[in-house]
Amino acid sequence: MAVIPEAVLSSGHKIPILGLGTGVDPSSSPPDFMKAAFVTSMELGYRHFDTAALYGTEKPLGEAIVEALRSGIIKSREELFITSKLWCSDVDQDCVLPAIQNTLKNLQLEYLDLYLIHWPVRATPGKLTFSLDKKDLFPMDYKSTWEAMEECVKLGLTKSIGVSNFSCKKLSELLENAMIPPAVNQVEMNPVWNQKKLRDFCKEKGIHITAWSPLGASGNAWGTPAVMESPVIKEIAAAKGKTVAQVALRWVHQQGVSVVVKSVNKDRMQQNLSIFDWELSEEEEQQINEIPQARGFSGILLVSPDGPFKSLEELWDGEI
Template sequence: MRGDQVRLNNGLIMPVIGMGTYTFKNDRKSTEQAVQLALKMGYRHFDTARIYGSEAALGGALNEAIANGIVEREEVFVTSKLWGSHHHDPVSALQKTLMIMGMEYIDMYLVHWPVRLKAWVCDPIPKEDEFEPLCLDVTWSGMEKCLEMGLCRGIGVSNFSCKKLQNLLDFAFVPPAINQVEMHPMWKQKKLRDFCRDQNIHVSAYSPLGGPGNLWGSTVVIEDPLIKSLALKHRATPAQIALSWGLSKDVSVIVKSFNQERMRENKGALDLKLEDEEILEIDSMFKEMKILRGEVFVNQSTSPYKTLQDLWDYEI
């Protein structure tokens, strides 16, 4: 097994650095150009979601690269996600995703949040009257059907706590291969990582740099004095230090930048190895800050989550 790959519990091989394609600008041309550039740099793992609005751009760029012989379909690992308004029928939702992307299958399909919304909701910030009770057994049955039909090669979840994962494992015929969650030096997720390791579920880190440049992101990770001092010591960048720390925890990282220099910089984290003492230094950082907290999924009337602690099961 190469050091830049991980084998999942379903046998799939996945590159440990993935390129995220979320952009609040929803600019198809710039997304396609960024994906094409990433492919030339050697990126082979790409992450999208229906709610991101980037499925068409990612599919278009990948299909063009495949047609031009730049990459084979089997060399690329593609992830998309089931939005809350599609929990009632994951099969139809994934079929629509495949139509949008112009693909026969994707490699990984994730339940984006443990939140079920009314079928017509298409806004990333749902209104108070747009929630429905979460029926995770029904949702997961649909996810398993997607796998059975060959629409995807693996299924998993995103933003699930230990408790929600255990609940899922209690009835799932196919266990989730991945739990994609926020993780970075300021939000280390040790309890969740330990639980997932014991259950053979791979943790994939989104916002491994804290999400700078996103509407909800922060520069707190890459501006931390310890991270910056280690970057100076290694003649690296703060981003590379943060990513190297994440990779040292046997997780994959989803990085999102359309800037050529930063894309190259992010991939360069694979060549940086922190010393054990340095990893422990970061582990011991007192700061803990979850940036994407999910307040939009909490309300006192229609949501199953009345508080953030309900959503995260006191893991926040």
């Protein structure tokens, strides 16, 4: 079984630097199938699981945890690091506590290890869907939402809190009033979207970066094949006797961040774990650093003429 290294968050808690993402297509991944995949991943050594209210995978993940504890795959809840996320329709201050309580009920847990604001936008309450109508998008009151997130920590419902998909500017706005600074910013990051500016900013502020879409998510309509089809990464992989995915994940790891990978295939889950007993040379790392950059997920669904972000420039604050 693989042993995954950990990083220490500003909250003082440790996060495994490789985790399993659970955002999958529900139509092709029924709950029983997902539960079995999560149990298998625990057998292989995965201990960090990244879910969200939006994904619809909190319940099968919770059932997998119960099964893993019952069968002895894991000895206690404390072995796991569970992340979930607050959806845009629940960011009103009085909605945050009920949202995390519902997440904990779904997961059959007493606490989360990390709770994230999923996107820096408010949506009409009660609409748990990513296909939001443009009329449903509104500005988020960072101050009041973050106060509610901090209350979740004080109540013992989560050990750490953070954000997802926040730019440097939006993080700065949140930090102006935060009593508990965000421990994590989870963002798209891979060799073709390396987030150098954001990483430097977060390092200065003591905010840990977790990378989603580390392989480009080429199987999704919004993803990019540029990572898995990169001639540079393919050449390095062939020379090192590794897969393209392993080289890409190793590059992300060497940037000092944690990463969540999505796979329900046992062989690929195993391959994704096999990135810690070798490294990329400085020359190989630099070759990857020079790959042309382009964001895979544009965020255009959150842009509206009448909404809080009237352009991609406004959504990402120039980090495009």
